[in-house]
Amino acid sequence: xxxxSFHRAVLDASRSVTLVIGIDGSVMFASRGVQDMLGYPSTxxxxxxxxxxxxxxxxxxxxxxxxxxxxxREIRYIPxxxxxxxxxxxxxxxxxxxxxxxxxxxxxxxxxxxxxxECRPAYSDPITAMAKNESHARVMQLIAxxxxxxxxxxxPSFFVPTDAAADAELICSMPDHPISEHFxxxxxxxxxxxxxxxxxxxxxxELLSVNRSELPVSTLKLMDRWDIAGIRFGAIAPxxxxxxxxxxxxxxxxxxPETLWMDGIWSPTGVQQWQELMQYAGIALSHERNRIKxxxxxxxxxxxxxxxxxxxxxxxxxxxxxxxxxxxxxxxxDDFKAINDQYGHNVGDIALVTIxxxxxxxxxxxxxxxxxxxxxFVIVTPSSIDAKALAQSxxxxxxxxxxxxxxxxxxxASIGVAQIRENETLEQAIQRADIALLQAKxxxxxxxxxxx
Numbered sequence: 440x441x442x443x444s445f446h447r448a449v450l451d452a453s454r455s456v457t458l459v460i461g462i463d464g465s466v467m468f469a470s471r472g473v474q475d476m477l478g479y480p481s482t483x484x485x486x487x488x489x490x491x492x493x494x495x496x497x498x499x500x501x502x503x504x505x506x507x508x509x510x511x512r513e514i515r516y517i518p519x520x521x522x523x524x525x526x527x528x529x530x531x532x533x534x535x536x537x538x539x540x541x542x543x544x545x546x547x548x549x550x551x552x553x554x555x556x557e558c559r560p561a562y563s564d565p566i567t568a569m570a571k572n573e574s575h576a577r578v579m580q581l582i583a584x585x586x587x588x589x590x591x592x593x594x595p596s597f598f599v600p601t602d603a604a605a606d607a608e609l610i611c612s613m614p615d616h617p618i619s620e621h622f623x624x625x626x627x628x629x630x631x632x633x634x635x636x637x638x639x640x641x642x643x644x645e646l647l648s649v650n651r652s653e654l655p656v657s658t659l660k661l662m663d664r665w666d667i668a669g670i671r672f673g674a675i676a677p678x679x680x681x682x683x684x685x686x687x688x689x690x691x692x693x694x695x696p697e698t699l700w701m702d703g704i705w706s707p708t709g710v711q712q713w714q715e716l717m718q719y720a721g722i723a724l725s726h727e728r729n730r731i732k733x734x735x736x737x738x739x740x741x742x743x744x745x746x747x748x749x750x751x752x753x754x755x756x757x758x759x760x761x762x763x764x765x766x767x768x769x770x771x772x773d774d775f776k777a778i779n780d781q782y783g784h785n786v787g788d789i790a791l792v793t794i795x796x797x798x799x800x801x802x803x804x805x806x807x808x809x810x811x812x813x814x815x816f817v818i819v820t821p822s823s824i825d826a827k828a829l830a831q832s833x834x835x836x837x838x839x840x841x842x843x844x845x846x847x848x849x850x851x852a853s854i855g856v857a858q859i860r861e862n863e864t865l866e867q868a869i870q871r872a873d874i875a876l877l878q879a880k881x882x883x884x885x886x887x888x889x890x891x
Contacts, residue, residue: 456553462509462541464490464501467548476533476555478526489551494522494530500707507706508539508549520712523553531555565719575727576610582723583612585716586673586688594699595619596690598720599630618665622691625658630672630687643676643684643721646713648703667691668700673717677724685724688717740810742788743795751809751817752865758805760819761865766826769855769872770798770833772814773884778850786842790850793841801833817869822858830854830887838885851885858891 450457456472469484493501504519519537522530535553540546565581579598587596595618598610606627611619630638635654637647649670651659662668672689676682692699738750746754755761772794779787791814798808798816806820820826837852855876859868871890879888 456551458484458489458551458553459546459548460489460551461548462505464488464505472553476525476553477523477531492524494524497521500711503707504537505549507704508537508541519706565716565723569723569726575723575730578723579610579720580612580614582716582720583610583688585719586690586713587612594690594692595622596688597623597626599626599687599689601631601685601687603627603631618691621661621665625661626689629654629658629670630689638672638687640674640684640687643674643681644714644717645674646705646710647672648705650703662691665691666694668694669703671703671705671713673713675717675720675724677728678718678721679725679728681721686720688713688720740795743791743810745795745798745816746807746809748809748811751807754807755819755865758807760805760807760821761859762822763859763861763863764822765859765865765868766818766820766822766824766829767857767859767865767868767872768818768820768826768830768833769857769869769876770794770816770818771853771876771880772837773851773853773880775814775850778848782845782848786848790841790848794837794850794852797833797836801829801836803829817872819865826856826858827887827889830856834885834887853879853884854887855879856887856889856891 450470450472456476457468457470458466458473459468460466466484466487466489469479469481471481473479473481473483490498490501500519501521519535520532521535522532525531533553533555535551538550538552540548540550565578565585568578568581583596583598584593587594593613595616596612597619600608603609606623609623609627611623613619629635629649635649637649637653640647649672651662651669654662654670669692670689671692672687674684675686675688676684694700738746738753740747772790775787775790778790791810794814794816795808795810798818802808802818803820803824806818806824808816808818811817818829820829834852834854838849840847840849842848853876855872855874855878857868857872857875859865875888875890879886882888
C-alpha cells in the first residue's frame with residue numbers, strides 16, 4: 440500500500456484530475472486525468488505554471504487563494520470554480536478543491552483536485568425554476584441548496600424571512616435531513632425571535648460569519664451534537680428595493696472538512712458563489728412580490744382593498760363559508776350621494792375607505808367582506824358569529840366622523856341581516872338580506888333589520 444506506483448495508479452484511474460502546485464503556481468505533479476479532461480499529457484506538468492492556463496478574469500482569485508493558503512497554513516481546504524485552457528485553446532469551466540499541504544515536508548505544496556462543471560449542480564437551477572413558474576418556495580430551496588454546497592460536502596442551509604412568525608416559514612436546503620428539523624427552531628431564534636447582534640444588518644449583500652463565542656449555550660450544544668463549527672449568513676433584499684433587507688441566507692459549516700469553516704474566513708470563491716446566489720434570491724423575491732401585487736390587484740377593490748365581487752365568491756369557497764347557519768350582512772350607506780354632491784367625490788372616497796377600515800377591524804376570524812359596488816358592502820360570517828351584534832357594532836362605528844376637513848362629517852349605515860337556511864344558496868340569502876336592507880331604509884335608516 441506504501442508503494443508510490445500504487446498511489447500513482449490510483450490517481451491515474453480517478454475520473455478527476457489531481458495536481459500538486461507550489462505557492463507560486465508552479466505545477467509539481469499532474470495525474471493522467473489531465474489528458475482526458477484537458478488534452479494534456481501527464482508530462483505536461485514539468486516546468487509549467489498553472490496561472491498561465493487560468494482565464495485572465497480568474498487569475499486574481501487564484502493568486503488571492505494561494506496567498507490565503509500561505510498566510511493561513513492551518514486552512515487545509517479551499518474550494519473554487521474557475522476556467523482553465525485546454526490543449527485545443529478552449530476555456531473549460533472546472534470546480535476545484537485545493538488541499539493545503541504547504542506545511543507537510545513530504546509534499547510542501549497544494550494538492551488540487553479538479554472536476555468539470557458537469558459534475559456539479561447548476562447554479563442556474565433557481566433561474567430555470569422561475570422561468571418554469573415553479574413555486575417561490577421551490578426557488579428559494581434551490582438557492583439554499585446552492586449556498587449549502589461546499590466542495591464535495593453539502594451543508595445545511597436556510598432561507599430565513601426577517602419577519603417570519605414561526606420557524607415553519609424557514610425554507611431548508613435539506614428538508615428531509617434530521618439536522619434541519621433540529622436546527623430550524625434555533626436558526627429562527629438566532630435571526631428572528633431573539634436575533635444575535637450581527638443579524639442587525641443594514642445593507643443587502645453583506646456576508647458575515649458567526650463564531651461559537653458569539654452564540655448562546657443552547658446553540659452550542661446543538662452544534663456540538665452535529666459537529667458544526669460555525670455559521671455563515673448573507674443579507675438579502677428584493678432587487679426593486681435594494682436597501683430593504685427582508686431575508687437571510689444562513690449556512691451551517693461542519694468542523695470537518697476544514698474547507699467549510701476556515702475559522703470564519705471567506706474565500707474569494709465563497710464570496711463569489713454567495714453573491715451570485717444572493718442576486719438570484721433578490722430576483723426571486725422581487726418576482727414573488729410583484730406576483731402577489733398582481734394577484735391582489737386582480738382580487739381586490741382598488742379603493743377599499745376589500746375583495747371584489749368575483750374574488751369574493753372564490754374566497755367564500757376557500758373559507759368553506761356559505762353553508763347553513765352562515766350570517767349575511769348587506770350594508771348600504773345612508774344618503775351617500777348627498778356627500779358626493781356637496782363635498783365632492785374625493786371626500787366621498789374618504790368615507791368609503793373609512794367604512795371599509797371599520798369593516799376590516801370588526802371582521803371576525805374567517806369572515807369575508809367585499810365591496811359590491813358604489814356604497815354597498817356584504818359580509819359573510821361563520822355560523823358561530825352573532826351577525827346581529829356585529830351589525831350593531833358596525834352601525835355605531837360608521838356613525839363616527841370619517842373626516843374633519845373641511846368640517847367633521849359623518850355618514851350612517853343601514854344593514855340587512857340574514858342567515859343561510861337549509862337548502863338555500865348564498866345568492867338567495869344575499870337577496871333576503873338585501874330585502875331586509877330596503878326595509879331598514881324605509882323604517883328611517885341608520886338601523887339594522889333581520890329577516891330571520
